[in-house]
Amino acid sequence: MxxxxxxxxxxxxxxxxxxxxxxxxxxxxxxxxxxxxxxxxxxxxxxxxxxxxxxxxxxxxxxxxxxxxxxxxxxxxxxxxxxxxxxxxxxxxxxxxxxxxxxxxxxxxxxxxxxxxxxxxxxxxxxxxxxxxxxxxxxxxxxxxxxxxxxxxxxxxxxxxxxxxxxxxxxxxxxxxxxxxxPADIGRYLVETVCLECHLIDREKIEPATGHAAPPLAAMVAGYDPAALRTLLRTGKAVGNRDVGLMSEASRKGLYALTDPEIDSIQAYLRTQLRR
Ligand code: HEC
Ligand code: HEC
Known part of the structure; x- marks a missing residue:
């Protein structure tokens, strides 16, 4: 014993x-x-x-x-x-x-x-x-x-x-x-100070504590229809009227305050960041 x-x-x-x-x-x-x-x-x-x-x-x-x-x-x-x-x-x-x-x-x-x-x-x-x-x-x-x-x-x-x-x-x-x-390049500035809170430019990003996955930003945004991108950021509704979880929430709670020219500059900058 x-x-x-x-x-x-x-x-x-x-x-x-x-x-x-x-x-x-x-x-x-x-x-x-x-x-x-x-x-x-x-x-x-x-x-x-x-x-x-x-x-x-x-x-x-x-x-x-x-x-x-x-x-x-x-x-x-x-x-x-x-x-x-x-x-x-x-x-x-x-x-x-x-x-x-x-x-x-x-x-x-x-x-x-x-x-x-x-x-x-x-x-x-x-x-x-x-x-x-x-x-x-x-x-x-x-x-x-x-x-x-x-x-x-x-x-x-x-x-x-x-x-x-x-x-x-x-x-x-x-x-x-x-x-x-x-800086003059407002698209890049907004991507770096806002979108990169959750996204990475060229890879998926997974948040360790919550498991949220944010898609690679450049590829995702470059191909988005410009009007649909504005709708997403304004209302949280993604292409096809989909609710996209954390992204929809972030849009409704804050990203909606981006102006149309700012959204267009974000897209223009991200198009320059696509891997060739
Ligand atoms: C608070 C975190 C957060 C911020 C800030 C954020 N995103 Fe997202 N985003 C996400 C997540 C998470 C997803 C994936 C949502 C899903 O599919 O569940 C996503 C998805 C997307 C999508 C894909 C939507 C679709 O059709 O499936 C686009 C486009 C997008 N984000 C653009 C942006 C842009 C542009 C910015 C900066 C202005 C931004 N995001 C800022 C978290 C964020
Ligand atoms: C993703 C969520 C999130 C965002 C976005 C965020 N905060 Fe915070 N913030 C927190 C949390 C959570 C804490 C407390 C953290 C802790 O106690 O360790 C905090 C702490 C702080 C503190 C310090 C409080 C202290 O007692 O020392 C300040 C100041 C602050 N935030 C301001 C801001 C401002 C201004 C912004 C926007 C520019 C912002 N936060 C964006 C989540 C956030």
């Missing part, structure tokens, strides 16, 4: 050790200090810039994740993996400097200098200084309310395991070299 007891003791010990590694290791990744320099950006104050900031907040998907009224939304909810709230933006702005807000959007670093998750910095990182200033000006124009949602993130055992093996990654990025103003 002694070997049974010893076996059980070993098993309990190993389980405890695994839990320590899982929780300790993942806590180090979740709470690490992300030392990224604060961008030198000042919030726009001109009403037209603030208005454009609000339009950008739709196009960039801020309102899709942070709630249609920017009052915060439970953005991810699979208890074994994580529960993550995209916080009310007025509440965040109230307690942050312009530089801290700019760093959250551009570099995926929280106001307290910790890593943020789910912020699509691979695309937001390319926004010009001027557009970032507009977005921050718009955030500063929002009123706080009793319905504001803010909540600390909760990460479950599967989420922690995913972090440790590198399946899930935080949004921290240091890439620099953003333009001061929007």
């Amino acid at each position: 002694r070997w049974v007891r010893r076996g059980i003791t070993t098993l309990v010990g190993l389980t405890a050790l695994a839990l320590v590694v899982l929780y300790g290791g993942s806590a180090m990744l979740l709470d690490r200090r992300a030392d990224v320099e604060l961008p030198q950006i000042k919030a726009a104050t001109n009403p037209l810039d603030i208005l454009e900031g609000g339009r950008l907040a739709r196009i960039e998907g801020c309102l899709d994740c942070h709630g249609g009224d920017a009052r915060g939304r439970l953005a991810f909810d699979q208890p074994a993996i994580a529960r993550i709230t995209a916080p009310a933006l007025a509440r965040v702005a109230e307690n942050a400097t312009d530089g801290q807000l700019a760093r959250a959007i551009r570099n995926g670093v929280s106001i307290e200098a910790r890593p943020l998750f789910m912020m699509p910095t691979q695309a937001l990182n390319r926004l010009s200084d001027e557009d970032l200033a507009r977005l921050i000006g718009w955030m500063r124009s929002l009123q706080t309310s009793a319905f504001d949602k803010v909540a600390p993130k909760e990460v479950g055992p599967l989420g922690r395991f995913g972090l440790l093996i590198g399946k899930f990654q935080d949004s921290v990025t240091r890439t620099g070299g953003q333009p001061r103003r929007r």
Whole structure:
């Protein structure tokens, strides 16, 4: 009988050790200090810039994740993996400097200098200084309310395991070299700052936490009928009046604010990106 007891003791010990590694290791990744320099950006104050900031907040998907009224939304909810709230933006702005807000959007670093998750910095990182200033000006124009949602993130055992093996990654990025103003090639700029939140130019992209697959963008868009592309982005209805899941949602919640010339420029740019 002694070997049974010893076996059980070993098993309990190993389980405890695994839990320590899982929780300790993942806590180090979740709470690490992300030392990224604060961008030198000042919030726009001109009403037209603030208005454009609000339009950008739709196009960039801020309102899709942070709630249609920017009052915060439970953005991810699979208890074994994580529960993550995209916080009310007025509440965040109230307690942050312009530089801290700019760093959250551009570099995926929280106001307290910790890593943020789910912020699509691979695309937001390319926004010009001027557009970032507009977005921050718009955030500063929002009123706080009793319905504001803010909540600390909760990460479950599967989420922690995913972090440790590198399946899930935080949004921290240091890439620099953003333009001061929007470049003349607006099609390319919009593809890089908006569509690449979910797509890749020449390959399918699968989102690890949700399993959503976004088709290769250039091939998909280049062949689209121009009027049908406008309808898709305006209404969420794809060719053949189909609902296309996340894409339809992104269109209805934000991409609809793209203008016709912007949509045409997006298509024109993507046609130059087709593999020959
Ligand atoms: C795909 C969903 C998504 C999109 C798109 C998105 N956010 Fe977020 N954002 C989040 C989530 C989720 C968090 C909280 C992350 C965390 O706690 O780790 C967050 C955090 C933030 C924070 C930092 C809050 C803090 O307490 O430090 C700011 C500021 C912010 N978002 C602003 C924006 C703005 C402005 C945009 C648009 C340019 C935007 N977000 C687009 C999901 C998103
Ligand atoms: C929030 C994520 C997200 C963003 C942002 C996004 N897409 Fe998509 N897109 C998807 C996903 C996911 C699909 C696949 C939808 C499906 O078939 O279920 C898709 C599908 C498409 C399709 C194929 C529709 C069809 O007929 O099946 C086109 C075209 C498209 N996207 C263009 C764009 C363009 C252009 C942009 C930028 C302006 C963009 N997308 C931005 C997630 C996104």
